[in-house]
Amino acid sequence: MWYAVRMIHVEQLTKSFSDLRRGLIVALDHVSFDVQPGEIFGMLGPNGAGKTTCLRLLSTVLRPTGGDATIAGHSVTTAPEKVRSCIGFMSGNTGVYDRMTAYEMVEYFGRLYGMAEEPLKARIEELFTTLQMHDFRDVLGSKMSTGMKQKVSIARTIVHDPPVMIFDEPTSGLDVLVARALLKAIAALKDQGKCIIFSTHIMREVEKLCDRIAIIHKGRILAAGTVAELEERYAEPDMEELFFDLISRHEDPAAAQPW
Amino acid sequence: MVNWRNVRLILHREVRDQLRDRRTLFMIAVLPLLLYPALGIGMVQLTILFAEQPRTVVLLGQAHLPPTPQLLKGDRFDSTWFLNPADAEKLHVVADGAPPAEPADADAARRAARLIAAAREIRHEREREQSLQADADAAEAKWHDLARRWEQASAAATTTGEPATAAAVSAAEQDYEQRAELVRQCRLRQVELLRSAPMQALVLIPEGLAEHLEAINKNLAERGPGVKGVARYPRPEIVFNKADDKSQITHNRVREAMNAWDGAILKTQLALAHLPDEFPHPVQPTSTNLSRDGQESARLWGQLFPILLVTMALTGAFYPAIDLCAGEKERGTMETLLICPATRTEIVLGKFFTVMVFSCMTALLNLVSMGLTGRHIASMSGGTASAAQSLALPGPAALFWIVLLLIPLATLFSALCLALATFARSTKEGQYYLTPLLIVTLGLVVFCASPGVEIEPLYSVLPVAGVALLLKGLLLSSMGAVKLALYAVPVLATSVGYSALAIWWAIDQFSREDVLFREAERLDVALWVKHLLRDKEPTPGFAEALICFILIMFLQFGAMRVLTQASSAADSAGAGIAAMRVLLVQQLVIIAFPALMMGVMLTTSLRQTFRLNWPGWQILTVAAVLPFFLHPLTVELAASLHDFFPPLPVEIQGVLKNMSNENLPLWLVLLAFAAAPALCEEIAFRGFMLSGFYYTRRTGLAIGLTSVAFGLMHMIPQQVFNASLLGLVLGLIALGSDSLLPCIVFHFGNNALAVMHSRFGDQVPGALLTSIEDGQLRYRWPTLLLAAVAAGLVLRWLARRCAHHAAPRAGAAEPQANTAEQFSPHGV
Incomplete structure (x- = not known):
C-alpha cells in the first residue's frame, strides 16, 4: 500500500475567496506537504495565517480552488465523503450539542460514521473508560464544564478509530490541566500509529508534541522540517525566536516598500 | 446517492433535540393547547363583563306616550319590543313622568333628577339649535344670493334687483359664518351635556303624541274622511352621539325597541281600518335559505381553517428551522455536523423532515385544540341550537382532506424556512428574514379567505393560495366534488413542484461555503456603496443586477398611473399616436436609462x-x-x-x-x-x-x-x-x-x-x-x-x-x- 507511507498528501493546495472589504483573498497559497502514519505534523502560525482554512480543506468542509489533497488515498475534491469517514476532526469550531448527553453525542456520531450497534457500544464503553467520562455520561452538553466538553469532543473525534486525525488549536481556551491531559491523549494516539495534524500558535506544544512542523504565514509555508532541522537550518536554538524571525523577515520587504 | 440511514439518524436526533428545547415545545405544543381554551375563557368573561353594564337612556315627555301599547315597563323598555327579550335589561330608562320606583332610595332619586335636568337642558339646546340653524340657513341663502348677483354684475353690467357690492357680499358671508359658529357651539354643548350627564341616549317624546294617535285611531274607527291631515304631527326624536361607541350601541337598541313599538301601533291602526297586517309591505319578498344543517358550520370552518392551517404550518416550520440552521451556526455545532460522512444533501433532508414534522404537528394541534374548544363553548352556551351547529366540527372526509393538504403546505414552508434560516448567521437574523415570509403568506391567506374568492385555474397553480382555496372549497362544499377533484391535481402537482424547488434551494444554500461560513460582519451601506464605486469590476455583480431590476420595477409602478391614463383612451389616431409616444418614452426612461446609468457608474467595461x-x-x-x-x-x-x-x-x-x-x-x-x-x-x-x-x-x-x-x-x-x-x-x-x-x-x-x-x-x-x-x-x-x-x-x-x-x-x-x-x- 503506497499510501501507508504518505497517509496525508497535500499538493499545491490553494484556497481563495472574495471579500467585500479586501477584494480577492488568498487564504492558502499553493501549499504542499506529506504526513506519515505514526507522526504528528505541527502547523505553526499566527492568527489568520491560513491554518484553519488548510485544515478545513482537508476535512472537506471547504472545497479547494486549486491543487488537491489525498487522505488515505481518497481525494478531497472527488471523494469528500470517503475522506470524511477516515478522519477525525476537532477544532474550536466543532462544538458539543447543548441538548444531548455525552453518551448520546458520541453514539450519534458513531452511527453517522456507519458503525454497527454492537461494536459501537463496546467502543463507547472503552472510550468512556480511558477518558474517564463515566461520571458524566448522562449530563447534557449545556451543563458540562469546558473540560468535560473537550473530552466529549475527543471521544467524538476518535469514536470510529480513524487512521487520520486533525486537531485545530484544540487547547485554545483550556486551562493548563485540561490542556495537558489533551496533549497526553494526542501523544497516546500517535503511539497507536495514527497520522495526526496538529495546529497551534503555542510554541511549547509544538516542541513537546510534534515530530515535524511547518511554519505557515499568510497562506504560505515559510519553513518545514523537524524541530532540530529547523533550528540547525536557521541557526537559532530557540524555537520562539526562530518563529518570530521568520515571520518578521517575511513581513519586512513588503512593509519596507513605500507603495 | 442519498444514504437514508443518515437522513433518518439526523431526523431522529433533531426531533429529540427540538423536543428537549423548552421554547420550541412551548411554541409547538403548549401554546396551541393553552391558547384556544384561554381565548375561550377570555371570551366568556368578556361577554359577562359586557353584559353587566346597562346603558342609561333618558326619556322626556313620558306623559305624552300613548297608554297602549306600553313602551316602558318600570325603568326598562318593555321586553316584548326586543328580538332577544334579555336585551331589555341592557338599557336603564330614566323617564321624567315616572314616580320614583323606590322613594326610599334617595341616592337614585337624586341621580335621576340630575339626569332629567341635564336632559331638559339638552332639549332646550335642541330647540335653540333649530332656531339658530334656521337663522344660519337664511343668512347663507342671503350671502349666496348676493354673491351670485355680484358675479353677474361684474360679468355683465345688467343686474336684476339692487346691485351688490363686494363689501356687502363679504359682510353677508361673515354674518353667515357667525351664525354657523353659533350652531356649532350649540351642538358641542349638547355633546358635552350628553357625555357629562352621563347618558348614552336621549328620547324626546313631543307634546301631544298620545292625543294625535288617539285622534287617528278614532278617525280610522269611525271611517272618517281620511287621515291625511291628522297624520302630520311631530315624531319622537332619539338624540345620541355616533362618535361614541357606547352611545351608538344604545341608539341601536332604543331604535330596535321603538321600531317594534311603532310596528305594534301600526298594527292597531291597520286593524281599526280593517286592513290586513301585510298591508304596509305589498311586495316585500321572503328569503329562503336552502343550506342544510351543518353547512352553516362549514362556512365558518371553511373560512377559518385555511387561515389557521397555513399560518400555523408556517409558524410551526419557522422556529425549528431557525433553531436547526442559524441556531446551530450560533452554537458552534454546524461544523461538527459537516465533518461527519453524511453529505450536505442528507443533512438538509434530515433537517427538512424534522422541520416538516414540527410544522405538521403544530398545525394539527392547533386545529384540534381550536375545534375542541369551539365545540365545548358551543355546548356550554346552553343548547341554542344555532350556536352549537355553527361550531360543529367538519366531517371525517373534510378532516382527511385537511391532513392531506397540510402535507404540501408543510413541505413548502419547511423548505423555504430552511433555506432562509441557512442563509442567516444567527437566530436573530433568521427571524428578520422570516418575518417578510410570514407577512406575504398572511396577505395571500387573507385574500383567499375573503368571501367570494374561489379556486380558479390561475389560483390553483399559485403557491399557498391554491392549497388554501382548495381547502376552502372542500369545507364550504360550494363547488361540485368532481370539479374540486380536478383542481386537486394541479394544486398538488404544483405544490410538489414548488416544494422541490424550495428544497433544492435549501440544499444549494447548504452547499455554499460563503453561506455556511459567513463571517458576522456588519453590513455598512456607505462602505458598500463606496466599494461599488471604487472597486469597479468589468461587469456588474449579483446585487447590482438585482437592484437594477428593483429600480425598474419601482419606476414602472410609480409611472403606472400616468401610463395607463395616457394610453387608455386611444381610439382616434391622435390619441393613438400620443399613446405610442408614451410607450416609447416609457421604454427609454424607465427601462433603458436606469440600466445604462448603472452600467456607466458601476462597471469598468461597458x-x-x-x-x-x-x-x-x-x-x-x-x-x-x-x-x-x-x-x-x-x-x-x-x-x-x-x-x-x-x-x-x-x-x-x-x-x-x-x-x-x-x-x-x-x-x-x-x-x-x-x-x-x-x-x-x-x-x-x-x-x-x-x-x-x-x-x-x-x-x-x-x-x-x-x-x-x-x-x-x-x-x-x-x-x-x-x-x-x-x-x-x-x-x-x-x-x-x-x-x-x-x-x-x-x-x-x-x-x-x-x-x-x-x-x-x-x-x-x-x-x-x-x-x-x-x-x-x-x-x-x-x-x-x-x-x-x-x-x-x-x-x-x-x-x-x-x-x-x-x-x-x-x-x-x-x-x-x-x-x-x-x-x-x-x-x-
Missing part, C-alpha cells in the same frame, strides 16, 4: 457589461429566423391558455388595440411595439442584468433569474408567462453569442411578428396551414409541428453553443484569478 461584441453572421441569421418558428407556437399557446388567465384590464386592452389600429402608421406601431422594446429591454435585461446574474458563472441560474425578472416586468399574468419563456430563449442567445445584437434582432422579430399578426392576420387566406378564428389568424397542426421541430433544433443548437461558450469562459476566468493571486501579494 463593452463586456452590455455585450457589445460582433456575434458573427451565423448566430445573427439564427436569431432573425427563430422568431418565425416560435411565433405560431406562441400564438397557439396563448390561445390555449386563454381561459386560464383572468381577462385583461381595460386599459391594457386599449394599449394592445393600438397594435392593430389601422389609423396609425405601421412604422410607428413597429417602432413602439417592436424596435424600442427590442433595444431598451435588451439593454436592461440581457445587458446589465444578465451580466450581473452571470457573475457567479452559473449559466442556468443567470438565464432563469433574468427571464423571471423579464417576465415580472410585464406585470400582466399573460405577458409575464409569455415573456418569461421568451426570456429563456433570449438568455440562451445572449450567452451563446456573447453579444446583444442577436438578442435585439430576435426580440424585434418576435414583437414585429406579433404586430403583423394582430394587424394583418385576418387577411391571410386560410388553407391547410392556417385558419381564421374570431378574426384572428390561427395555425393548424402541420404548421405547429414544423415550427416545433425547427425551433427545437435551433434551441438545442443554441443550448450547446451556450454550454460551449460557458466552459472556456469559466476556464478563462481561472487563469485571470490565478494571475490576481500571484500578483496581488507582491504588487501592492
Whole structure:
C-alpha cells in the first residue's frame, strides 16, 4: 500500500475567496506537504495565517480552488465523503450539542460514521473508560464544564478509530490541566500509529508534541522540517525566536516598500 | 446517492433535540393547547363583563306616550319590543313622568333628577339649535344670493334687483359664518351635556303624541274622511352621539325597541281600518335559505381553517428551522455536523423532515385544540341550537382532506424556512428574514379567505393560495366534488413542484461555503456603496443586477398611473399616436436609462457589461429566423391558455388595440411595439442584468433569474408567462453569442411578428396551414409541428453553443484569478 507511507498528501493546495472589504483573498497559497502514519505534523502560525482554512480543506468542509489533497488515498475534491469517514476532526469550531448527553453525542456520531450497534457500544464503553467520562455520561452538553466538553469532543473525534486525525488549536481556551491531559491523549494516539495534524500558535506544544512542523504565514509555508532541522537550518536554538524571525523577515520587504 | 440511514439518524436526533428545547415545545405544543381554551375563557368573561353594564337612556315627555301599547315597563323598555327579550335589561330608562320606583332610595332619586335636568337642558339646546340653524340657513341663502348677483354684475353690467357690492357680499358671508359658529357651539354643548350627564341616549317624546294617535285611531274607527291631515304631527326624536361607541350601541337598541313599538301601533291602526297586517309591505319578498344543517358550520370552518392551517404550518416550520440552521451556526455545532460522512444533501433532508414534522404537528394541534374548544363553548352556551351547529366540527372526509393538504403546505414552508434560516448567521437574523415570509403568506391567506374568492385555474397553480382555496372549497362544499377533484391535481402537482424547488434551494444554500461560513460582519451601506464605486469590476455583480431590476420595477409602478391614463383612451389616431409616444418614452426612461446609468457608474467595461461584441453572421441569421418558428407556437399557446388567465384590464386592452389600429402608421406601431422594446429591454435585461446574474458563472441560474425578472416586468399574468419563456430563449442567445445584437434582432422579430399578426392576420387566406378564428389568424397542426421541430433544433443548437461558450469562459476566468493571486501579494 503506497499510501501507508504518505497517509496525508497535500499538493499545491490553494484556497481563495472574495471579500467585500479586501477584494480577492488568498487564504492558502499553493501549499504542499506529506504526513506519515505514526507522526504528528505541527502547523505553526499566527492568527489568520491560513491554518484553519488548510485544515478545513482537508476535512472537506471547504472545497479547494486549486491543487488537491489525498487522505488515505481518497481525494478531497472527488471523494469528500470517503475522506470524511477516515478522519477525525476537532477544532474550536466543532462544538458539543447543548441538548444531548455525552453518551448520546458520541453514539450519534458513531452511527453517522456507519458503525454497527454492537461494536459501537463496546467502543463507547472503552472510550468512556480511558477518558474517564463515566461520571458524566448522562449530563447534557449545556451543563458540562469546558473540560468535560473537550473530552466529549475527543471521544467524538476518535469514536470510529480513524487512521487520520486533525486537531485545530484544540487547547485554545483550556486551562493548563485540561490542556495537558489533551496533549497526553494526542501523544497516546500517535503511539497507536495514527497520522495526526496538529495546529497551534503555542510554541511549547509544538516542541513537546510534534515530530515535524511547518511554519505557515499568510497562506504560505515559510519553513518545514523537524524541530532540530529547523533550528540547525536557521541557526537559532530557540524555537520562539526562530518563529518570530521568520515571520518578521517575511513581513519586512513588503512593509519596507513605500507603495 | 442519498444514504437514508443518515437522513433518518439526523431526523431522529433533531426531533429529540427540538423536543428537549423548552421554547420550541412551548411554541409547538403548549401554546396551541393553552391558547384556544384561554381565548375561550377570555371570551366568556368578556361577554359577562359586557353584559353587566346597562346603558342609561333618558326619556322626556313620558306623559305624552300613548297608554297602549306600553313602551316602558318600570325603568326598562318593555321586553316584548326586543328580538332577544334579555336585551331589555341592557338599557336603564330614566323617564321624567315616572314616580320614583323606590322613594326610599334617595341616592337614585337624586341621580335621576340630575339626569332629567341635564336632559331638559339638552332639549332646550335642541330647540335653540333649530332656531339658530334656521337663522344660519337664511343668512347663507342671503350671502349666496348676493354673491351670485355680484358675479353677474361684474360679468355683465345688467343686474336684476339692487346691485351688490363686494363689501356687502363679504359682510353677508361673515354674518353667515357667525351664525354657523353659533350652531356649532350649540351642538358641542349638547355633546358635552350628553357625555357629562352621563347618558348614552336621549328620547324626546313631543307634546301631544298620545292625543294625535288617539285622534287617528278614532278617525280610522269611525271611517272618517281620511287621515291625511291628522297624520302630520311631530315624531319622537332619539338624540345620541355616533362618535361614541357606547352611545351608538344604545341608539341601536332604543331604535330596535321603538321600531317594534311603532310596528305594534301600526298594527292597531291597520286593524281599526280593517286592513290586513301585510298591508304596509305589498311586495316585500321572503328569503329562503336552502343550506342544510351543518353547512352553516362549514362556512365558518371553511373560512377559518385555511387561515389557521397555513399560518400555523408556517409558524410551526419557522422556529425549528431557525433553531436547526442559524441556531446551530450560533452554537458552534454546524461544523461538527459537516465533518461527519453524511453529505450536505442528507443533512438538509434530515433537517427538512424534522422541520416538516414540527410544522405538521403544530398545525394539527392547533386545529384540534381550536375545534375542541369551539365545540365545548358551543355546548356550554346552553343548547341554542344555532350556536352549537355553527361550531360543529367538519366531517371525517373534510378532516382527511385537511391532513392531506397540510402535507404540501408543510413541505413548502419547511423548505423555504430552511433555506432562509441557512442563509442567516444567527437566530436573530433568521427571524428578520422570516418575518417578510410570514407577512406575504398572511396577505395571500387573507385574500383567499375573503368571501367570494374561489379556486380558479390561475389560483390553483399559485403557491399557498391554491392549497388554501382548495381547502376552502372542500369545507364550504360550494363547488361540485368532481370539479374540486380536478383542481386537486394541479394544486398538488404544483405544490410538489414548488416544494422541490424550495428544497433544492435549501440544499444549494447548504452547499455554499460563503453561506455556511459567513463571517458576522456588519453590513455598512456607505462602505458598500463606496466599494461599488471604487472597486469597479468589468461587469456588474449579483446585487447590482438585482437592484437594477428593483429600480425598474419601482419606476414602472410609480409611472403606472400616468401610463395607463395616457394610453387608455386611444381610439382616434391622435390619441393613438400620443399613446405610442408614451410607450416609447416609457421604454427609454424607465427601462433603458436606469440600466445604462448603472452600467456607466458601476462597471469598468461597458463593452463586456452590455455585450457589445460582433456575434458573427451565423448566430445573427439564427436569431432573425427563430422568431418565425416560435411565433405560431406562441400564438397557439396563448390561445390555449386563454381561459386560464383572468381577462385583461381595460386599459391594457386599449394599449394592445393600438397594435392593430389601422389609423396609425405601421412604422410607428413597429417602432413602439417592436424596435424600442427590442433595444431598451435588451439593454436592461440581457445587458446589465444578465451580466450581473452571470457573475457567479452559473449559466442556468443567470438565464432563469433574468427571464423571471423579464417576465415580472410585464406585470400582466399573460405577458409575464409569455415573456418569461421568451426570456429563456433570449438568455440562451445572449450567452451563446456573447453579444446583444442577436438578442435585439430576435426580440424585434418576435414583437414585429406579433404586430403583423394582430394587424394583418385576418387577411391571410386560410388553407391547410392556417385558419381564421374570431378574426384572428390561427395555425393548424402541420404548421405547429414544423415550427416545433425547427425551433427545437435551433434551441438545442443554441443550448450547446451556450454550454460551449460557458466552459472556456469559466476556464478563462481561472487563469485571470490565478494571475490576481500571484500578483496581488507582491504588487501592492
